[in-house]
Amino acid sequence: MKNGRATFGSRLSAILVAAGSAVGLGNIWRFPYVAGENGGGAFLLIYIGCILLLGLPVLLAEFAIGRNSRRNSVGAYKSIAEKSKGWSIIGYNSVAASFLILGFYFVVSGWTLEYFITSVTGDIAEYTSSTINAERFDAFMLHPVRPIIYTLIFVLLTHTVIVMGVQKGIERSAKMLMPLLFIILIVLSIRSITLPDGIEGLKFFFRPDFSKVTAGTFLDALGQAFFSLSISLGCMITYASYFKDDTDLRTTALNVTLLDSVVAVLAGTVIFPAVFSAGIAPAAGPSLVFITLPSIFNTMSLGAVWSAIFFLLLVLAALTSTISLHEVLTAYVHEEWHLSRKNAARAATLATALLACVASLSLGIWREYTICGSTLFDALDLLTANIMLPLGGLFTSLFVGWKMNGTVLHDEITNRGKLKFGMYRAFVILLRYVCPLLLLMIFLYNSGLFSL
Numbered sequence: 001m002k003n004g005r006a007t008f009g010s011r012l013s014a015i016l017v018a019a020g021s022a023v024g025l026g027n028i029w030r031f032p033y034v035a036g037e038n039g040g041g042a043f044l045l046i047y048i049g050c051i052l053l054l055g056l057p058v059l060l061a062e063f064a065i066g067r068n069s070r071r072n073s074v075g076a077y078k079s080i081a082e083k084s085k086g087w088s089i090i091g092y093n094s095v096a097a098s099f100l101i102l103g104f105y106f107v108v109s110g111w112t113l114e115y116f117i118t119s120v121t122g123d124i125a126e127y128t129s130s131t132i133n134a135e136r137f138d139a140f141m142l143h144p145v146r147p148i149i150y151t152l153i154f155v156l157l158t159h160t161v162i163v164m165g166v167q168k169g170i171e172r173s174a175k176m177l178m179p180l181l182f183i184i185l186i187v188l189s190i191r192s193i194t195l196p197d198g199i200e201g202l203k204f205f206f207r208p209d210f211s212k213v214t215a216g217t218f219l220d221a222l223g224q225a226f227f228s229l230s231i232s233l234g235c236m237i238t239y240a241s242y243f244k245d246d247t248d249l250r251t252t253a254l255n256v257t258l259l260d261s262v263v264a265v266l267a268g269t270v271i272f273p274a275v276f277s278a279g280i281a282p283a284a285g286p287s288l289v290f291i292t293l294p295s296i297f298n299t300m301s302l303g304a305v306w307s308a309i310f311f312l313l314l315v316l317a318a319l320t321s322t323i324s325l326h327e328v329l330t331a332y333v334h335e336e337w338h339l340s341r342k343n344a345a346r347a348a349t350l351a352t353a354l355l356a357c358v359a360s361l362s363l364g365i366w367r368e369y370t371i372c373g374s375t376l377f378d379a380l381d382l383l384t385a386n387i388m389l390p391l392g393g394l395f396t397s398l399f400v401g402w403k404m405n406g407t408v409l410h411d412e413i414t415n416r417g418k419l420k421f422g423m424y425r426a427f428v429i430l431l432r433y434v435c436p437l438l439l440l441m442i443f444l445y446n447s448g449l450f451s452l
């Protein structure tokens with residue numbers, strides 16, 4: 001406890017908890033297909049550039065805001081900005097975005113759970129071709145209750161961890177789930193690479209095809225990097241508010257970034273060799289995981305077992321991320337509205353469950369109702385990823401680069417001068433000029449106001 005606030009027990013816990021937030025469906029479900037569509041290895045190179053040049057500084061900046069203020073994401077901006085209350089809009093943007101992201105993230109998490117159960121019962125054996133799988137997936141989404149039940153089970157799992165508290169819930173679950181996730185990922189990667197023609201998939205994934213690279217690729221890579229690291233939207237501020245005073249923010253940020261990127265790359269080494277081995281076109285879009293992969297598992301011996309392990313991986317990755325998004329809401333409601341932590345968690349759970357149910361139905365029986373041509377599910381994704389995330393990142397970098405007191409920032413990152421931070425100047429330049437400019441470009445590009 002620190003000023004009546006819980007803290008994570010060890011330095012390793014800080015890394016695992018933050019990595020738990022970062023590693024999610026973004027790494028395993030989204031990264032491989034975005035890479036597949038954008039020239040494989042070429043995308044990977046650009047992505048790594050974005051992570052190092054922009055992701056890492058913003059992550060470190062969020063850690064500094066969180067630990068310095070020891071408050072939720074709205075309270076953090078209020079306390080550091082002192083009299084300039086306008087900055088707390090960044091915090092409100094993050095709370096609103098976390099709520100909206102959970103609205104669609106819980107739905108996809110529910111699908112992963114459904115596919116896990118279907119694999120465990122062995123019913124996945126009937127998913128033998130992409131056509132059949134697409135029909136089944138569609139029938140599942142059109143079912144009036146099944147997708148909702150799985151979504152709600154996922155909400156309940158997340159809620160259970162949150163009400164157990166910062167140490168007994170969030171920290172303990174990350175310490176159990178993250179190592180398991182890594183083991184599963186390595187086992188699956190070896191299985192996939194050793195399939196016949198698996199090496200072809202690796203070649204595709206790692207060989208840079210620059211002919212597919214356009215200006216849009218850079219913006220996709222940057223957006224993916226920010227989403228994958230859980231930055232811009234207060235998640236890492238909230239988690240860092242539970243870090244200990246002697247946690248080294250520099251190495252924690254570096255480790256989290258490394259783990260997150262390693263997981264994304266390993267996910268590619270699971271998916272592409274399997275896809276190539278089955279002779280399927282790699283750029284199959286978002287349905288890659290739910291439509292293409294099940295039939296590939298069925299061509300392997302012990303297919304249902306591999307399928308169960310793979311979907312368990314997705315469930316674990318999704319869960320540690322939904323926990324972090326939920327904690328943004330819970331910490332905010334608890335500290336700013338002065339409700340007990342339990343009641344704050346209940347309010348957040350109720351609100352997100354409701355939104356997620358409607359988002360799920362918007363892909364099923366309510367699919368004819370759209371908002372500006374997209375379903376509610378897609379609208380939530382587009383609004384958060386294309387508008388709220390780049391704007392959040394833009395103002396977070398401006399806040400730390402220009403508004404936050406330089407001495408306070410430097411003291412926070414060096415643990416009051418105990419650690420060295422030779423890159424401090426570069427860090428500030430990136431936050432002041434480079435990040436805001438690029439994030440502004442992403443925002444304008446994504447909102448259609450600017451095209452390349």
Ligand code: TRP
Nearest residue numbers: 022024025026227228230233235
């Ligand atoms: N990073 C997670 C993923 O890759 C998703 C996530 C969790 C997130 N918390 C976030 C994204 C905060 C943006 C902001 O799946």
